[in-house]
Amino acid sequence: MSEGTMQRAAERKQRNRRDQGEQRMRGGLHRVLVGAAVVPVMLVAAGCSSDSGSDDGAGDSAKSSSASAAASASPSPTVQAAAYNSLPEPCTVLTKKTLKDLVPEAKSGKAGTSDEAGTRGSCSWSSLDNNGVKGSQFRWLNTSLLRFDSNVSRGSGEKQAREYFETQVQDARSVDGAKNAKSEPVAGVGDEATAVRYDLKKKEGSFKQVTVVARVENVVVTVDYNGAGFAGDKTPSADTLNKLAQKAAKEAVASVTKANGSGGGSAGTPSSAPSKSASKSPSKSPSGSPSKAASASPSESASKKS
Incomplete structure (x- = not known):
């Protein structure tokens, strides 16, 4: 290479x-x-x-x-406002004329004790027409008023009043010892009314009892009226007592309406707390009265005056 x-x-x-x-x-x-x-x-x-x-x-x-x-x-839960926001003085719901017809010998009414004047109240009257050996006529009258406030948890005041109305009527129909019980609707007294009457035997004598329960809007009015003849006097007529009791109930309802104005109550804001009256009922008396003031038996009052 x-x-x-x-x-x-x-x-x-x-x-x-x-x-x-x-x-x-x-x-x-x-x-x-x-x-x-x-x-x-x-x-x-x-x-x-x-x-x-x-x-x-x-x-x-x-x-x-x-x-x-x-x-x-x-929206928050709402409830219809209560129609009536106040109550009249219980001892002023009946006129002097009506009291004269029902309890002619009564001097004045006895108001029941209550710390809820705007929610509940009662008044009772006792009358004894003492004729000595000719006998005596006893009469006892009680009116009670109960108003319900509207509340979200309990419902409207009117709803609560309807429920309480039914309870009061049922209680009047189931009084211990009552005989010949009868009940009937009463026209022209509030929104609804029922009269319950019966006979009741006590050691002092035979009593005729009438209970008229009436509801107007969110208020329940209960009228208890009874009578007896003592010392051999005759027992009063059940029909007469019933007629007078219905008259008293109608007048008491009118007083409630008047106390809240001719147009009813105010459509104000419903109460934020349930009314105490909605959770407790007045105590019963031996005569069937729902008033605390009527805790003493009418016959006991009569015996004290005799």
Whole structure:
């Protein structure tokens, strides 16, 4: 091999080495560039993932705010306002003429004790017409008033009064020892009224009892009236007592309406707390009266005066 040929072969090997080096350099640079390009892509992806999480949190917050707004916008429970907001003085619900007809010998009424004057009240009268050996006529009268306030948990005052009305009528029908019990609706007295009458035997004599329960709006009026003949005097007529008791109930209801104005009561804001009277009923007397003032038996009062 000539010297020139050997030199050209050496030059070709040198060029090949240089070309291979350049290819390796370009390959390394390409890998570096590719790796560098991947990093921004990963950062972008991570950023998108982070933004998506933030959006979800904001969405949850927005949903929570929307739910709270919807809850606050929903109306609060309401109840119809009570029609009557006050009661008359119990001892003034009957006129002097009516009292003269029912309890002719009564000097004055005895008001029942109550710490809820605007919610409940009662008054009773006793009358003994003592004719000595010719006998005596005893009469006892009691009126009780109970007003119910409207309340979200208990309902409207009128609803509560209707329920109490039914309870009072049922109690009058189920008095212990009552005989010949009869009940009848009474027209023209409040929104609804029922009269219950019966005979009651006591050691002092035979009593005739009439209970008239009436409801007007959110007020319940109960009139108890009884009578007896002592010392051989005749027992009063049940029909007469019933007629007089209904007259007293009608007058008492009219007094309640008048005390609240000719148009009824005010449509004011319902009470925020239930009336105490709605959760407790007046105690019963032996004669069937619902008044606390009537805790003493009418016959006991008569015996004291005899």
